[in-house]
């Protein structure tokens with residue numbers, strides 16, 4: 001069997017990859033041509049894409065439904081605040097925020113993985129609250145009322161806005177490509193099996209706990225970086241806001257409407273969510289009601305989300321992680 | 335003793351009042367084929383769960399390849415060389431058939447990259463699933479799902495393969511095909527333990543037959559002797575079971 005030919009990508013995905021690179025390039029050039037108000041609102045969109053992608057990785061592939069991922073957003077934000085106090089550039093601190101979140105995710109996972117299903121989801125929320133309470137007690141970090149970020153005062157306003165935008169874009173690109181890289185490899189195959197049937201996955205030889213821990217750490221790192229971007233964007237941190245369960249609500253909403261278990265889902269979902277936010281920004285309470293109705297309708301009528309619809313209609317995959325076996329040796333391409 | 339690939343000693347397990355094993359001893363030597371029969375609810379599938387690690391026995395030990403694996407989690411046992419199927423198939427529904435087998439070759443079989451792809455592809459062809467390689471496993475018929483169970487077990491590169499009622503519901507020609515496949519697998523030196531109600535499939539394949547009832551092996555020996563055993567006949571004739579009954 002030396003003639004086995006396996007394809008990893010469909011035709012549409014090569015076109016898709018080129019399109020994505022073009023989009024990323026245009027986005028990177030935006031600060032030179034667009035108003036600051038545009039780039040600054042895109043920072044919010046990038047953060048949403050990042051955190052939703054992390055939640056999708058966790059729930060859509062690891063089967064770990066959490067409503068406490070704001071724990072790592074907060075940890076990332078406070079890491080940047082702390083490091084800036086010690087003279088580290090906030091931008092340089094972003095990767096360190098990701099690292100800190102991943103490191104703290106290790107003991108967090110030891111605790112949280114003892115819980116299953118709903119208990120895990122709620123347990124993570126409790127853990128996020130514990131992080132909030134602990135950090136609210138540190139006076140050096142501003143206590144319960146929060147603090148402003150040091151080290152940005154001397155920076156030119158236009159340059160600061162552009163740098164924040166690029167940092168947010170870079171975090172998003174790394175987060176999305178990181179998910180892709182993880183899922184395309186050996187771990188991804190194992191995770192997909194775990195998602196479909198945990199018991200059968202064990203029998204297949206998958207170390208289920210290890211696979212879940214890997215996505216838990218990766219997801220924490222991404223949320224940590226997003227927290228760092230948020231603090232640089234806002235120039236301050238407030239514990240109740242940064243540790244708000246609302247972040248988890250956003251992540252879930254975006255992933256559900258975009259399509260859970262597809263890397264493209266959170267991107268599409270975040271764009272839709274962002275557009276809704278802009279459209280309904282004056283609508284007050286109606287905003288929440290409309291969001292709720294859309295989430296319910298989406299769960300009922302499009303269980304695979306918007307991206308599921310795109311696949312059904314076009315067969316397009318921007319991030320192909322599957323394997324296609326060519327049985328007639330010599331007719332396919334590797 | 336030293337030649338035993340698998341040895342269960344004094345295994346006891348009960349679910350509340352329902353006992354599925356009471357002081358059960360089973361040994362399988364390398365490359366051997368053992369068939370297991372027994373009435374419904376006798377605890378045959380539970381025995382597989384205990385061997386593969388899905389169930390922890392209340393007492394007793396499981397030794398595999400000279401190592402005590404009683405406390406080892408299932409994935410470690412698979413990596414150590416135990417492949418298994420589930421009586422009610424458990425495909426990875428949203429993955430393709432090829433990916434189902436690939437994950438077994440990669441994780442259980444410890445193959446990397448190209449070697450994993452090759453093992454998965456050849457296993458699929460051998461088990462007759464080549465034509466549906468790229469279909470989602472969730473779309474398979476029951477018979478195809480059973481085949482996929484066997485293929486996944488094979489792809490973990492086992493030294494012991496546990497088959498749980500993989501012939502149930504198959505037509506005669508399909509049973510014959512399956513028997514040929516299992517014999518070919520065994521010819522590579524892989525030991526087989528096969529639980530089956532389709533007795534003639536077993537007698538066409540195994541060197542040794544055992545009957546599980548009341549939490550113990552009530553008979554264990556040459557297939558013809560076991561099937562002639564009055565106790566086994568009574569256990570079986572009490573039930574409507576298609577035995578085919580042309581004992582080898």
Ligand SMILES: Nc1ncnc2c1ncn2[C@@H]1O[C@H](COP(=O)(O)OP(=O)(O)OP(=O)(O)O)[C@@H](O)[C@H]1O
Nearest residue numbers: 349352354372373374375376377378379380381421
């Ligand atoms: N997880 C469980 N919890 C409680 N009872 C169980 C469990 N698993 C099995 N049992 C019970 O244990 C007994 C043995 O079940 P098992 O599936 O091992 O039987 P079996 O010999 O494989 O039967 P069959 O021929 O019908 O497949 C049955 O009475 C079953 O109801």
Ligand SMILES: [Mg+2]
Nearest residue numbers: 378379380421
């Ligand atoms: Mg059974």
